[in-house]
Amino acid sequence: MQSYEERLTAPRSWWVIAALIGVACALMLLPLGTLPMLGGLIGGAALAAVAVSAYGSVRIRVVGDALIAGDAKIPAAALGEAWVLDREETVAWRTHKADVRAFMLLRSYIGTAVRVEITDPADPTPYAYLSTREPERLVAALAAVRT
Structure with missing residues (x-):
């Protein structure tokens, strides 16, 4: 019996967009100082990356x-x-x-x-x-x- 498995991963460009979301969050928090800006960069990029990963984790088997x-x-x-x-x-x-x-x-x-x-x-x-x-x-x- 033949088996099949495929993961419908998100395209690479979506990961670039996730990084850019982190940059946008950092820019929004820039007026508040360096630490909030870094928090926005890391937090925004991490949340966007989790969303891209979750959407692209669906499988067909x-x-x-x-x-x-x-x-x-x-x-x-x-x-x-x-x-x-x-x-x-x-x-x-x-x-x-x-x-x-x-x-x-x-x-x-x-x-x-x-x-x-x-x-x-x-x-x-x-x-x-x-x-x-x-x-x-x-x-x-x-x-x-x-x-």
């Missing part, structure tokens, strides 16, 4: 007989067909084709995605939309789990 995407755990018996979405389809399925009942693990900085049909009649979720950098590998792992 295919383990055993389940798909685990963020906080969702979907058993293989409830998984239908999975489709690789190219860049145009990725944008379409997160905008005008999207269903409000769908499970969306969306990261706008990732240009490709996978759409997985949910076949459980007791679950009102029609599909799961998963941003992924390796859509072909994810689809292959899901196909291996379903068989």
